[in-house]
Amino acid sequence: MAPDPWLSIYDDTYHLAQEIAEKIHERERYLRNGQNPARITVTIRSFMKKLNERISQLRDSLLRSVSTRQITQLEGDRRQHLLDELWTKERQFQMSLSSGEAEPDLIRSSLMSGGASGTPNYNPWVMEEPEETRHLSNRELKQQQQQMISEQDAGLDALANILARQKQMGYDIGNELDEQNEIIDDLTNLVESTDSKVRHRTRQVKLVDKKTGTCGLWVLIILLLIAIVVVAVWPTK
Known part of the structure; x- marks a missing residue:
């Protein structure tokens, strides 16, 4: 970028x-x-x-x-x-x-340096004027x-x-x-509600699956018993 x-x-x-x-x-x-x-x-x-x-x-x-x-x-x-x-x-x-x-x-500074400078015609009270105002x-x-x-x-x-x-x-x-904090709070509540619904649906699916497995087992047992009875009572030649 x-x-x-x-x-x-x-x-x-x-x-x-x-x-x-x-x-x-x-x-x-x-x-x-x-x-x-x-x-x-x-x-x-x-x-x-x-x-x-x-x-x-x-x-x-x-x-x-x-x-x-x-x-x-x-x-x-x-x-x-x-x-x-x-x-x-x-x-x-x-x-x-x-x-x-x-x-x-x-x-x-000018006063302190003036006595030792020895410069002729030196006046410590006269300052050099800047060029821009001269x-x-x-x-x-x-x-x-x-x-x-x-x-x-x-x-x-x-x-x-x-x-x-x-x-x-x-x-x-x-x-x-x-x-922004209000929006974040609303999103947090929405996520919590969705998560609760997902957990509830998951428990329902597991329960149905368990019931379906149990019914299938009973069906197999009944069919096996019927087969045994049929073989037992079937007339032998």
Whole structure:
């Protein structure tokens, strides 16, 4: 059987998400060490764009499969759960990139290394600006920050919707399991009833067979007695 294309794309997307997580950890290590994370940030954003495209592809493919009944509703719910997990990871990655929690660590690292560096005109309070924001004006930087905040809010709203949908999925799965248990109970009762009838019919057949054997024996005995009487009374010449 050929592999399911949706599951193959999901596996590739899942591995891509793992690679992004490793890159983000590497970026955080750069920040802690006072290194410029601009290059790895560009790589992460490139991976994030590819991740978003694949998630959209999976979502559209799943919608078509469910609407055309190529898969069962239960399998559709299972795949939707996997897709929700990927989407949640994507939002977490975006929040990690837009978060400025690592910047104080970068400043402290710069201060601690500044005294021993001996670099002329070195100012530990001046941080090297990332390449992606270097050519932006203050107004553009503010708009970018507001956009990040809006994306975070949208991510939280979407996460709440995902949790609500997963809760409903749990209810649906529970109801379906209850229906399956009722079907199994009905089948069990039917099997027990059939087995009881079979045992009853088997006992009846054995009884009839036993009676038939006994009657046959008596018939043979009577015929033998008649033969003996006939020979005894038959006149001899």
